Amino acid sequence: MIHLDGVTKRYGDTVAVDDLTLDVAEGEVCVLIGPSGCGKTTTLRMINRLITPTSGRIMINGQDASELKAEELRRSLGYAIQSVGLFPHLDVAANIAVVPRLLGWDKPRLRGRARELLELVGLEPEQYMGKYPRQLSGGEAQRIGVARALAADPPVLLMDEPFGAVDPLNRGRLQGEFARIQRDLHKTVVFVTHDIDEAIRLADRIAIMRDGRLVQYDTPETILDNPVDHFVRDFVGSDRALKRLVRVPVRDVMDTAPPVARRSAGAKEMLAEVGRTRFVYLVDEQGRLTGWLDRAQLKGGCTVEDALSDADPAQVAVRPDASLKEALSRMLGLGFRSIAVVESDGRLVGQVTLGSVEGAMTESDEHQGARPAEHMAEYSAEDTSDDSVLESIASDDQGDCT
Amino acid sequence: MLTRSPDRVALTGAVLALVSALMLPAGTLRPNRLAQGDPHSWLAAGAILAVPMLALLLAVFASFLCSRSLRGHVLSSAGVLLIGGIALSLGALSESLMVDAPSIARVSIGSGTWLMLAGAAIVAFSGWQALMGKESASQGTHVRMVYPLATAAFLFAAVAFGGLDTISLAAEYGIRTAVFWPSVIAHLRLAGVSLVLGLAMGVPLGIIAARDARIRRVALGVTGIIQTIPSLAMLGLLIAPLAALSAAYPVLRQLGIRGIGETPAMIALTLYALLPIVRNTYVGLAEVDPAVVDAGRGMGMSRGQLLWRVEMPLALPLVLEGVRAGAVLLVGITAVTALVGARNLGSFIFEGLGQAAPDLILLGALPIIVLAIVADVGLSFIADAVTPKGVRAA
Known part of the structure; x- marks a missing residue:
C-alpha cells in the first residue's frame, strides 16, 4: 500500500533520513520508532509531502506521491499529531468535518459523519458536537484528533505520537480504543512513537530507526525474540517477557x-x-x-x-x-x-x-x-x-x- | 461601618467634583465673544446643583458598603445624575446671567464646570468598570447601556429645556450651523476613507510580513518611521511633490490631486493608519498556534484555505484592535489636515485659534473627542461581536 524506495532527506550537510526503503502492507499498522532525531517524524511527513524528499520515491497505492497535487494527496491520508492542533474557533463537529468539507460534502452528511465518529472514539455526540476545543480535556482533544483524521474515511492514516500528550492511564485507554477501532476499520497506518510499549502493543510491524537508517523492520514478536543487534536489544529493554504481555488484550x-x-x-x-x-x-x-x-x-x-x-x-x-x-x-x-x-x-x-x-x-x-x-x-x-x-x-x- | 475597601477612583472623582464646585468658577460672563469676562462661582448658580451633588456624595460613601455589582450601579447612577445636574445648573446659570446682559455678551463654561464634569465622569466610569467586572458579566450589555443613554438624555434635556442653549458654545454653533454638520461629515469621510485605504493596504502587508521575515523587517520598520513623523511635517512634505505632479500631469489635476486639500490629507492619514494595522495583522497571524497550522496543512488545506478559514479568523480580534487604534488616531490627526485646506472639524479649531475665540475652538474640539470615543467604543463592540466563540475569553 505504501512503498518507500531509497528515500533520503538532507538538510545541508546533515542527513535526516538515509536511503530508507520500507513497505507497509494494506491494513497493517507500521510503527516507526527510535531515539529522537532518528528521522521517524521526517519519514512520516515525507509521506504526505509536508516535507519533500531529497531523493527516492514514495508510492502510495501504486501511485507516485510526487505526481499528485499535494493538497489532494493529503486529503486522502488521515493525519493526527501529538499537539492535536484542533481549530480553536470551530466547534468539535466542525473540527471533525474539516476534510469532508474540503471534499465538498453537504451539511447533513457532515453532521452525520461527525456524530458517527464521536461515537466511534467513545464520546457522547450530543454532549460534544457543540463544544469548543478549549473546553476539552487533553484526552478528549486527542480522541477528536483521531476522529478528525478518520473523517473522510481515508484508507491511510498517518499518526505522529497521537497519544503522546496525555497521562499514562489515559494513553493506555486511548491505545486500547485505537486497537479496537483498527480491528474494525483495517486502515493502513503509519504511526510514529518513542514509546516502545505503545509500539509493541499496536504494531503489526515495527520499524526501528537510528540516525536516519532502518535498523530492523519486523513483527513485534520477532523484534522481542530476535533483536538484530545490541542497539535494538537495548532499545527494547531487558524486560522482554513482560513486554510480550503488552500484546495480549485482557x-x-x-x-x-x-x-x-x-x-x-x-x-x-x-x-x-x-x-x-x-x-x-x-x-x-x-x-x-x-x-x-x-x-x-x-x-x-x-x-x-x-x-x-x-x-x-x-x-x-x-x-x-x-x-x-x-x-x-x-x-x-x-x-x-x-x-x-x-x-x-x-x-x-x-x-x-x-x-x-x-x-x-x-x-x-x-x-x-x-x-x-x-x-x-x-x-x-x-x-x-x-x-x-x-x-x-x-x-x-x-x-x-x- | 466600612466593611469593604473604598473605591479610590470613585473617591478621587467625587473629591475633584466637590473641590472644583467650591473653589473654581462655574462660568464666565463676557461682554462679547472675544473679550475677557467676570468669573461666576457655583454658589451663584443656586440650589439646582445642590441636590445631585449631595446625592453623589452620599452615593459614593454608601457604595463602600455595597456588594460589587450594586456598587457599580450606585456609582454609575451618581455619576450620570451629577453630569445631568451640572448641565442643567449651567443652563440655569447662563440663562440668569444673560437676562441682564446685552445680546452680544457670552457665557463661557468655566474651569470649575469642566473639572466637575471630569470628576463626575470618573465616578460614573468607575461604576461602569465595576459593572464590567466578572461577577456581573451575566447581566449582559443591556443593563449597562442605560447609563450612557441616560447621560445623553440629560444633556439633550439641558440644551432643549434647561437654558444650556444660551451659553457661548451654543451661540458659536448657532452662527455656524450651516457649516458644522457638513464639517462633521467631511471629518468622518476623510478619516473613514483613509482608514479603509489603510486597511486595504495594511492587511495584505501584514499577511506578507507574517510569511517573509525580510519583508516584515522592512514593513514594520517603514511604518514605524512614518509614525514618528509629526503630522504637520508629513503634510508639508507631501505638498511639494503632489503640487509638482499635478502641474506636470493636468489629468491628475482634473482628478482633484493637488498639493493642498484632501489629497495630501488622505495620503498622510492612510500612512498613519498603516502601522497599527500592519503590526496587529502580523502579530495576530504570528500568534496562531503552529500545531493548528501544521494540522491544517497536513489535512490538505491550501495556503488560501488555511489563511482565510483558519489563520485570519483566529487573528481577527487583533486585526480589529489595530483598526480601532488606527481609527482613534485618524479622527485626531484629521483635525490637523484642516491646515492644508481639507475642510473639517479641525477648521473650527484653527479659526478659533486665529480669532482668539476659545468657544469656537471648543466647537471643533468637543465633537472630535466625541467622535474618537464613539469610534473607540463602536469598534471594540464590533471586535467583541466578531470574535469567534471558541476563542473568546471565558
Whole structure:
C-alpha cells in the first residue's frame, strides 16, 4: 500500500533520513520508532509531502506521491499529531468535518459523519458536537484528533505520537480504543512513537530507526525474540517477557464467569456465594461493579455490611481493551491476585488472575512468533478452576474489623 | 461601618467634583465673544446643583458598603445624575446671567464646570468598570447601556429645556450651523476613507510580513518611521511633490490631486493608519498556534484555505484592535489636515485659534473627542461581536 524506495532527506550537510526503503502492507499498522532525531517524524511527513524528499520515491497505492497535487494527496491520508492542533474557533463537529468539507460534502452528511465518529472514539455526540476545543480535556482533544483524521474515511492514516500528550492511564485507554477501532476499520497506518510499549502493543510491524537508517523492520514478536543487534536489544529493554504481555488484550485471557453476587440480594445470598468461593464481586441491578466481599474479612464476627468493600471501577478494574501488562501492573499496585474487568459503562464482564497472566507468559514463550491471542483464548477456557479465586493479598493482614 | 475597601477612583472623582464646585468658577460672563469676562462661582448658580451633588456624595460613601455589582450601579447612577445636574445648573446659570446682559455678551463654561464634569465622569466610569467586572458579566450589555443613554438624555434635556442653549458654545454653533454638520461629515469621510485605504493596504502587508521575515523587517520598520513623523511635517512634505505632479500631469489635476486639500490629507492619514494595522495583522497571524497550522496543512488545506478559514479568523480580534487604534488616531490627526485646506472639524479649531475665540475652538474640539470615543467604543463592540466563540475569553 505504501512503498518507500531509497528515500533520503538532507538538510545541508546533515542527513535526516538515509536511503530508507520500507513497505507497509494494506491494513497493517507500521510503527516507526527510535531515539529522537532518528528521522521517524521526517519519514512520516515525507509521506504526505509536508516535507519533500531529497531523493527516492514514495508510492502510495501504486501511485507516485510526487505526481499528485499535494493538497489532494493529503486529503486522502488521515493525519493526527501529538499537539492535536484542533481549530480553536470551530466547534468539535466542525473540527471533525474539516476534510469532508474540503471534499465538498453537504451539511447533513457532515453532521452525520461527525456524530458517527464521536461515537466511534467513545464520546457522547450530543454532549460534544457543540463544544469548543478549549473546553476539552487533553484526552478528549486527542480522541477528536483521531476522529478528525478518520473523517473522510481515508484508507491511510498517518499518526505522529497521537497519544503522546496525555497521562499514562489515559494513553493506555486511548491505545486500547485505537486497537479496537483498527480491528474494525483495517486502515493502513503509519504511526510514529518513542514509546516502545505503545509500539509493541499496536504494531503489526515495527520499524526501528537510528540516525536516519532502518535498523530492523519486523513483527513485534520477532523484534522481542530476535533483536538484530545490541542497539535494538537495548532499545527494547531487558524486560522482554513482560513486554510480550503488552500484546495480549485482557479480553483474550479473562475469565468471563467471575464469582458474583447481586448487592441487592442481601447478606444471605452474598454469604452463601462467598462461602463457596471465598470471594465475590458485588454488582448492582444493571450488572455494574460496586464492590466485593472477601471471606477473610468476615472473621472476628463482622457483619457482611462491615466486611464488604466499596469499589471505584476506575481504580480497581481494567477494561477489556487494556493490555495484560496493564492488568498485571494494576494487580501488583493494588496488592491483589486478580482484577475485575469492566466495560466502559461499569458492567462487570470478567476477571483476570495472576495465574492467567503467568499462563500467558509461558504460552507466548512456547509459541514464539505466533499470535498469542489465539492461544490465550484456549488457555482461559481451561482456567476457570479454583485458583481463579481472588484473594486480596492485603486483606490477609487485616483479618478482623476491630 | 466600612466593611469593604473604598473605591479610590470613585473617591478621587467625587473629591475633584466637590473641590472644583467650591473653589473654581462655574462660568464666565463676557461682554462679547472675544473679550475677557467676570468669573461666576457655583454658589451663584443656586440650589439646582445642590441636590445631585449631595446625592453623589452620599452615593459614593454608601457604595463602600455595597456588594460589587450594586456598587457599580450606585456609582454609575451618581455619576450620570451629577453630569445631568451640572448641565442643567449651567443652563440655569447662563440663562440668569444673560437676562441682564446685552445680546452680544457670552457665557463661557468655566474651569470649575469642566473639572466637575471630569470628576463626575470618573465616578460614573468607575461604576461602569465595576459593572464590567466578572461577577456581573451575566447581566449582559443591556443593563449597562442605560447609563450612557441616560447621560445623553440629560444633556439633550439641558440644551432643549434647561437654558444650556444660551451659553457661548451654543451661540458659536448657532452662527455656524450651516457649516458644522457638513464639517462633521467631511471629518468622518476623510478619516473613514483613509482608514479603509489603510486597511486595504495594511492587511495584505501584514499577511506578507507574517510569511517573509525580510519583508516584515522592512514593513514594520517603514511604518514605524512614518509614525514618528509629526503630522504637520508629513503634510508639508507631501505638498511639494503632489503640487509638482499635478502641474506636470493636468489629468491628475482634473482628478482633484493637488498639493493642498484632501489629497495630501488622505495620503498622510492612510500612512498613519498603516502601522497599527500592519503590526496587529502580523502579530495576530504570528500568534496562531503552529500545531493548528501544521494540522491544517497536513489535512490538505491550501495556503488560501488555511489563511482565510483558519489563520485570519483566529487573528481577527487583533486585526480589529489595530483598526480601532488606527481609527482613534485618524479622527485626531484629521483635525490637523484642516491646515492644508481639507475642510473639517479641525477648521473650527484653527479659526478659533486665529480669532482668539476659545468657544469656537471648543466647537471643533468637543465633537472630535466625541467622535474618537464613539469610534473607540463602536469598534471594540464590533471586535467583541466578531470574535469567534471558541476563542473568546471565558
